Amino acid sequence: MTSRISENLVMECRRKLLTAKQDVLNRFRTAQRELVHAERGGDEADQSVAHIEEHSFLISQARMRNQLVEIEMALARIEQGTFGICEETEEVIESERLLAIPWTRLSIEGAEMREAVSRKFAR
Template sequence: MAKGAAKHGTEKLTDQLVKECKEKLLKTKMDLLNRVKEAREKLDLGEKGGDEADQTMRLLAEQEMLNLNDRLRSQLFEIESALGRIESGAFGMCEETEEQIEVERLRAIPWTRLSIEGAEIRESVNRRYAR
């Protein structure tokens, strides 16, 4: 790390870091796919008959599984997008500020599209328009 980078806390995006992030993305992707599979198998094991209470519990479980599936699908989309950015060479650049995303942020959340500053800007804009 260069002296200037150490002072400002902006470590350079290296090939090693990109490789590290790609491995984490692929591992997370496999974990998510396994969770989807397990949730689906768990839901399929439920009996179809029963009284109203049983049917209500089954419907609630199905709804919970659908909500989980939506969240997992959204996470998978973000991971696939990050893998695409690695392939295209755009990985690590903030969509909001067009500056490099902080290295520690990429290590923690390799699928992120925003730097800390970019996330704050986007949150501020979303809050303003949510009213």
């Protein structure tokens, strides 16, 4: 299916995905080092701040893990030849969208369809 989008676009997106993956991994390691080196002692206020920082750390780690999963899935789609095909409409995803968010699984139309469905069921 990748033949429906240019090989140059696929290679550029692959390069962007690998760069984004490395960036996420670097941010993950940096955040872990900073948390490990944070002071644990102090009074109640210091301990409260430490708990808040740890909570923020855990939330950011979860976000980074989710982004890493999306990046890995996109790289797998490149290998499988299904990269750039919308999961919702099965049409080619807009090249500008792929270049901006290379791990996307949805075209603009597909994203709008999913959002409309989620709004309908959120009521």
